[in-house]
Amino acid sequence: MSRLTRNSTDRWRGGQLFLCLVLAIIGCFSAGRVQGSDDPRADFFESKVRPLLISKCHACHSAANDDPAAGLMLDSADAIEESGAVIAGQADDSLLIEAVSYESGLDMPPDQPLSDQERAVLRKWIDDGAFFPDTKPVSGFDLAGRRDSHWAWQPVNPPEIPATGTTASDPIDAFVQRSNGPHDGVDRATWLRRVTFALTGLPPTPDQLEEFLADQRPDAKYRWVNRQMADPEFGVRWGRHWMDLVRFAETYGHEFDYPIPHAWRFRDWVVRSINEDVPFDQFVVEQLAGDLVPSPRRDPVDQTNLSKQGSAFWWLGEAVHAPVDVKDDQAIRVDNQIDVAGKAVLGLTIACARCHDHKFDAISQADYYSLSGILQSTTRSIGWLDPDGKVQQRVDECRRSLDQLQTVAFANADLGRLEKAEVSNPPSDLPNDAELVFDLTQGWPDGCTTEGWAFEPFETDAITPAVTPSIVPTPDGDSVAIETHPAGWLDSRVAGVEAAGVWRSPPFVIKQPHLIYQLAGQDQCEIRLVVDGYFMGDYHTLLFSGMRIKVDQPSAGDDGHWGWQVQGGDLHHYIGHTAHLEVWDPGPGWVGLARVYQSAEAKKPDSSVAPVQLFDAKSVFASQARPDQWDSILQTARSRVYRSGGPRAVPVLQSSKLTGRDVPLAVRGDVHQPGDPVPRSDLTAFRIAEGQEEKGSQSGPIDRLELARRWTDPANPLTPRVAVNRWWHHVFGQGIVASCDNFGVLGQMPSDPDLLDHLADRLMRGDWSRKRMVRDFVLSDAFADPSRIQRLEGEAIRDALLTISGRLDRRIGGPSVPIHLTSFMTGRGRPRSSGPIDGQGRRSLFVEVRRNFLSPFMAAFDTPAPSTSVGKRNVSNVPAQALAMLNDPMIDDLLDHWIQTLMKGGPVDDSSATGRLIDSVYMQAFARKPTEQEFAVAEQFLVESESVAVGLRDFVDVLVNTKEFIFVP
Numbered sequence: 001m002s003r004l005t006r007n008s009t010d011r012w013r014g015g016q017l018f019l020c021l022v023l024a025i026i027g028c029f030s031a032g033r034v035q036g037s038d039d040p041r042a043d044f045f046e047s048k049v050r051p052l053l054i055s056k057c058h059a060c061h062s063a064a065n066d067d068p069a070a071g072l073m074l075d076s077a078d079a080i081e082e083s084g085a086v087i088a089g090q091a092d093d094s095l096l097i098e099a100v101s102y103e104s105g106l107d108m109p110p111d112q113p114l115s116d117q118e119r120a121v122l123r124k125w126i127d128d129g130a131f132f133p134d135t136k137p138v139s140g141f142d143l144a145g146r147r148d149s150h151w152a153w154q155p156v157n158p159p160e161i162p163a164t165g166t167t168a169s170d171p172i173d174a175f176v177q178r179s180n181g182p183h184d185g186v187d188r189a190t191w192l193r194r195v196t197f198a199l200t201g202l203p204p205t206p207d208q209l210e211e212f213l214a215d216q217r218p219d220a221k222y223r224w225v226n227r228q229m230a231d232p233e234f235g236v237r238w239g240r241h242w243m244d245l246v247r248f249a250e251t252y253g254h255e256f257d258y259p260i261p262h263a264w265r266f267r268d269w270v271v272r273s274i275n276e277d278v279p280f281d282q283f284v285v286e287q288l289a290g291d292l293v294p295s296p297r298r299d300p301v302d303q304t305n306l307s308k309q310g311s312a313f314w315w316l317g318e319a320v321h322a323p324v325d326v327k328d329d330q331a332i333r334v335d336n337q338i339d340v341a342g343k344a345v346l347g348l349t350i351a352c353a354r355c356h357d358h359k360f361d362a363i364s365q366a367d368y369y370s371l372s373g374i375l376q377s378t379t380r381s382i383g384w385l386d387p388d389g390k391v392q393q394r395v396d397e398c399r400r401s402l403d404q405l406q407t408v409a410f411a412n413a414d415l416g417r418l419e420k421a422e423v424s425n426p427p428s429d430l431p432n433d434a435e436l437v438f439d440l441t442q443g444w445p446d447g448c449t450t451e452g453w454a455f456e457p458f459e460t461d462a463i464t465p466a467v468t469p470s471i472v473p474t475p476d477g478d479s480v481a482i483e484t485h486p487a488g489w490l491d492s493r494v495a496g497v498e499a500a501g502v503w504r505s506p507p508f509v510i511k512q513p514h515l516i517y518q519l520a521g522q523d524q525c526e527i528r529l530v531v532d533g534y535f536m537g538d539y540h541t542l543l544f545s546g547m548r549i550k551v552d553q554p555s556a557g558d559d560g561h562w563g564w565q566v567q568g569g570d571l572h573h574y575i576g577h578t579a580h581l582e583v584w585d586p587g588p589g590w591v592g593l594a595r596v597y598q599s600a601e602a603k604k605p606d607s608s609v610a611p612v613q614l615f616d617a618k619s620v621f622a623s624q625a626r627p628d629q630w631d632s633i634l635q636t637a638r639s640r641v642y643r644s645g646g647p648r649a650v651p652v653l654q655s656s657k658l659t660g661r662d663v664p665l666a667v668r669g670d671v672h673q674p675g676d677p678v679p680r681s682d683l684t685a686f687r688i689a690e691g692q693e694e695k696g697s698q699s700g701p702i703d704r705l706e707l708a709r710r711w712t713d714p715a716n717p718l719t720p721r722v723a724v725n726r727w728w729h730h731v732f733g734q735g736i737v738a739s740c741d742n743f744g745v746l747g748q749m750p751s752d753p754d755l756l757d758h759l760a761d762r763l764m765r766g767d768w769s770r771k772r773m774v775r776d777f778v779l780s781d782a783f784a785d786p787s788r789i790q791r792l793e794g795e796a797i798r799d800a801l802l803t804i805s806g807r808l809d810r811r812i813g814g815p816s817v818p819i820h821l822t823s824f825m826t827g828r829g830r831p832r833s834s835g836p837i838d839g840q841g842r843r844s845l846f847v848e849v850r851r852n853f854l855s856p857f858m859a860a861f862d863t864p865a866p867s868t869s870v871g872k873r874n875v876s877n878v879p880a881q882a883l884a885m886l887n888d889p890m891i892d893d894l895l896d897h898w899i900q901t902l903m904k905g906g907p908v909d910d911s912s913a914t915g916r917l918i919d920s921v922y923m924q925a926f927a928r929k930p931t932e933q934e935f936a937v938a939e940q941f942l943v944e945s946e947s948v949a950v951g952l953r954d955f956v957d958v959l960v961n962t963k964e965f966i967f968v969p
Contacts, residue, residue, distance in 0.1 A: 046349060061074045091122070161174050235274040279768035317337065331372075336868065391500075401636050404637070428607060430605055440594055786969075801894045801898075809843075814846070820837050895960070902921065915939070
């Protein structure tokens, strides 16, 4: 219930209402240069609407047709307006919607109706105003010409520092004052509030304000800035900016809003990387390809791999369970990945080239599919961290014991004897049409990859190349047998049953409705068939039943270890699709794989699974000089293979490399109309001109690591420009290029190209240090410009309220606090329980982000939906914000706690105590004391209130609803 209506009428007397009006007047100020965002409809049009019009309408209704059908053209804003077929804002009244709905006899397109999704795109486009860019697409596609003619592709050119005739101490101010002239600056208290919010997203405390104002040293500001940048809260504030760019959320959305595993670890990785001032180029590389970095960044305390955690960047988007068209599902996912990476790193709308060459920028459709091939050669994975190397230590102990055992065992020639025919011949009773997919008897196929420890190749000079021994207990458990089988077979026991890992096969084409596996294992290990990159089988098997085999059969075969298993289920739906196998050992447990066939018959062989051989340990060691010593070696190896309860690896979301493969260009963006394969590569516009040496670039197809290196190469002008422009936007409220996510033709020109290039060059010469650049920004005279004003984001408003109420918990990182659910937050996927109303006092960054249950308070203050990259938030000023500040139960709870904190200071009945309370709330809320007028109004209000506590509660309610609280001057 509203604060203004929940109290009795007599509490809101005329004097109190007058207080609201007075404080609203004297506590507000001009909005100054508050800027809205760029028109988001442009991106929607280029990525959704234009491709649809081209693929479904332009063949008959465009200037490319000499005689457009019915004289209607849909390829320009003027043509659409003249036609009258579209009424902006009124989809239901538009002839275009009538035609594509097949309801009036117009029935367009005539050959095949649009899908419901396609009609929804057109409806949204029209209802949102039928945006169509004024810029005309360039006729033809001269990629080199576009690159050479657009400013953003040109090399960074450090300009001369302008002479201003002023006392500008930094080149930043020389550039700014050249355009705007000098200014007197803001007072020190205003500057402190401004800079503290900019750096940490929190308000300064009264003690901090007093300390700063008392510091009259010439470098007081520099000292304060360094102190704030050393505070871990800096990473929280600037990490939130990056979360917008990577569309961070902790659930997949869609129907059931399934959780993204370990997403919070990526968030914490971002915060830590920013606090440690990881060079921005490295920060980008680790997100694009941290799993491939040859010398990863390590935690100085526990030596865990920090680099690979950044590669979760690719897997934070939305995902659909049970897609009817899994190929299209993969295409949509990759489209989002390309869109996010292109905007976040390069400020380019690369995804607009999915269906055709980019209509404005130097990006070809082939460029899009060259990147798509790189991403389709990547998979989502759960990797593991090993704090202090304890898991590796145990694996090494296990392998050393097995090495000792093998040295002894192979002294017995019988153990190394596997007949060649026995090794290579398939079972005689396989189905007649069975086709071999993989035979690990002959070694691992080219292109397979591993993650973790369970499947690390086990090599020793003592082993006959064709044989690897494994140690297994006999059925009664009292004695031990020695098992031998071909070395290439997967067998995760060689690392110990506690070791986790995954082995991935090269891709292959599904040709038959069944796969037949020769395998072994136990304890919930799995063999997974991954079709077209689909990974949501973790949550739902609809349309994908049978795609995972639980290998939990300690006596799978006639010999007690190895047997056959058939996979079928929904596999028949995916004949002709590309797939790969993943052999998962999450530990504890073990899994083995020897051969894979595909067949039309769901029949597994009945024959034995030679060449597995079992030997009794006593007979093996009987001829040894010291059989008791060898028995000790055997028992040690056995105990180390099967021991449990050891250190556990820490799971993380990451990317993993698959066998590289080129993908075909999809005609008009339709994956079911494949064209020629496109080699995996970077954008053509970035490649060195023909005839020049490509310095440091590998020849042939590239992978994510090479792509990351090229995107962060100093010769690439976009990455440093985009980075410094975004930081400038966050500090000053407006980027030098206002369209932070679009440096292309449809974006805006830089307001000061020289300043932009100076900053880009400065970033690269300054070791790509984010902190150094931000420090220079906030210490510049430009930052103290009194005409500047910025509205706080929803997160900063909430965090400020936590701070002044005394409820702020400054812990950094860890699993997210569950989102508080109101009664209006309903639907499938709703969590069974609600989180605490105050988020346990944690900062907003550490409160769970569920795509289907986003915070209403944050939505009111323009926190973007996590669907694509957003470098510049909307800055709206709407009634919903005032209503949220008045009615949100969280606000009520925090203000109640603030009053309790204020009242703990002692008696409040005398006038001096009332005065101290008034001063205190102004200092905490606004980092300043009240003016004489404000003090007089507040004092009168408290005196006339039912009690000081009651009046104070209403008083702070009014204060936090003034513009001064949510805007920073």
